[in-house]
Amino acid sequence: MADKIRVGIAGFGTVGTGVAKIILENADAIEARSGVRVELARVVDLDTTTKRAVDLPDGMLTDDMNAMLDDDSIDIGVELIGGTDFARELQLKMLGKGKHVVTANKALLAKHGGELYAAAHKNNKCIAFEASCAGGIPIVSAIRTGLAANNIRAIYGILNGTCNYILTSMTSDGVDFSDVLKDAQDKGYAEADPTLDINGGDTAHKLVILGSLAFGRQIEMDDIYIEGIEKIELDDIKYGNEMGYVLKLLAIGEKGKNGKLSLRVHPAFLSKDNPLSRVDGSFNAVSIFGDAVGNTMYYGRGAGMMPTASAVVADIIEVAMGNSSNLFNAQTVESRAETVASLESMDNVVSRYYIRLLAKDVPGTVARYAQILGDNGISISGVLQHEEHNVGTSVGVIVTTHPAEESKINAALKTIKELNVIDGEPVCIRIVDIPEDDLDD
């Protein structure tokens, strides 16, 4: 275990500023707790002039990456540049120069994790990535150490703060998706280009990382079924609420009784009784079910300068203590072939469903769509149709179902939308009943 560790930061943006701030301000507290003196040695950014929320010692900031790479006294390279091309090259160079890597770059790890981990092993270094998932929540550590005695059965996560902020605002303020998004961008909560957040891609990146650790399989983006929140309409959030549900963008990893792994990211109605339904605004939360521990849940800020920096510096400390290398070297994942063979087809995934139809208010309409659901083996769990006194107009009808397979609901919807008493495209949102763990109280 090193008594002193020297750190170079690549990327002096929001998180980089937070990391520098913690190292410069909390070094004494960190040393008292960990026995390690963390020293900031170098900060690299193309922009060396913009004023940041921390004062670096003179001469520490440079735009020359080699000033960090070639400095053999620097033990850890912190990659906070983002993106997947330059950052990949940079991490490979850091490892090649004998530095451990600490990173928050989920997109890079989701895309090139296999290559980077191999390079780290080859150089006898480690890559630490607590900050890549759920910001300041120590969820990577929880899976790797706290729950290490468990076979993990399932993960349910709210992993994107932008989406959760948007859905929470839609729910509590009754504002349309596009208006909330614009507001969030104005306030700086959402990126100028929020595509990767709202289309579920960012959430899926995190599911690749957490799922690989939890299930011990090499997971890739292609293994995950992904739907975003772009098409969510305010009406559905309101109707869902009326029926006792809250809409969240959920990352789901479930190992079925048949041993198959289902990985998916999609909007999901959760019962108001589930703790995840109460995770509001930009907060993140993850429920993890282990065979021994039952249900555990972790909650906190999933993004932001200081929460993410908290996770980066936690990794720096763990690398300095040698614990990160122990964990990194120990972790084995099953082969890609085994993962692919074990994936559950989306057709076989069982959910309950919320279906909104725009039905012509004429005799026999209810009977017709109910008949089609029944013909496909789908039972109706609830119906909500507000009274409409203008006979002959189209009315919104909400149907919720008992559990059914995706293939069945898709077949039913295909037939229903061809009915001449149904206007437009039916809306279908999955209702996810997160189970109780099966342990005794």
Next chain:
Amino acid sequence: MADKIRVGIAGFGTVGTGVAKIILENADAIEARSGVRVELARVVDLDTTTKRAVDLPDGMLTDDMNAMLDDDSIDIGVELIGGTDFARELQLKMLGKGKHVVTANKALLAKHGGELYAAAHKNNKCIAFEASCAGGIPIVSAIRTGLAANNIRAIYGILNGTCNYILTSMTSDGVDFSDVLKDAQDKGYAEADPTLDINGGDTAHKLVILGSLAFGRQIEMDDIYIEGIEKIELDDIKYGNEMGYVLKLLAIGEKGKNGKLSLRVHPAFLSKDNPLSRVDGSFNAVSIFGDAVGNTMYYGRGAGMMPTASAVVADIIEVAMGNSSNLFNAQTVESRAETVASLESMDNVVSRYYIRLLAKDVPGTVARYAQILGDNGISISGVLQHEEHNVGTSVGVIVTTHPAEESKINAALKTIKELNVIDGEPVCIRIVDIPEDDLDD
């Protein structure tokens, strides 16, 4: 890092059975994840005949403790006997014989932690105690590693499953304290002698352990203000509910702006909006506020065979990997003198308060107690008095206050209860407003 670690378990009760079960059943999964082969070498218990929920290999169970202590091939002694006398001797012997100790014994660590940690350091071994607090929730690990970059500002914990089960049942089923307790005992959720649970002592033991880690101070039981739930009346739970509050037994550790540390365990009304208010039944949860990370929350089963065993085995794995020793050796706590000097007096602690008075329904009563609160500098936040049509009888009046110091509320209550328009003893329960963290959204 050891490739193989041999474990001896002292105490083959509920948790010991769970630990043996995980080691025997999940050894392959653990090895795949950690690179460590965990081997069960010996189980010791006075009762070698009762059938347990796991089958041990022939000859492994013995009533002779020396069979474990004298076996130099055993690297870790797991102390699951409980109590503070024999267990203390046993842990000292284990350490003296060159074994690491893994334990769930919160009472022992709260009482003799200092002595035991010193003995471990002297023998160059570690004591690991994830299972001592909040069962399967990896909260010790979260404070030590995940949040290591933070100055911890506050901890708020629901740490006793028996109390939480009782309060939840009182709240949802409207059953009296004594009836719920009897029911819990009949079902085996509560001990035959539940004193240490319901008087807050067990919760305080856990606050000693978590507070020492979080605040880096040596804390003892005497440093904690403790009130239990024995005197809680159903009426107060109902009235509190009506006003938007849920009653929990809360462990609180707060570092004030003046640097002083307030440590307390008492019943507390929490707003229904706070996630901790939704922790029901035998579940535990802990909110930890760090200066960088903001508010994080951890939730799960705080007791039970497999959840607690999950934490014990996590510790065994971390000891085998060498990470536990790294953390144990690194941790320094400030001296006892510094802790004592930094403790906040209970008189200065600021809360809001729920006060229930039994007031004679005569003219001027409200004015008289309101005047006394005002005279003591206490503002009234809300009043609840249900209409009573039998003029002249005594009626329950609930008053909630704005924040005030304990000393002021105590002075006011002393005067109020001497009023001849007040019957009996006023009921006073603290309302704890767990703050938002002050980070940006």
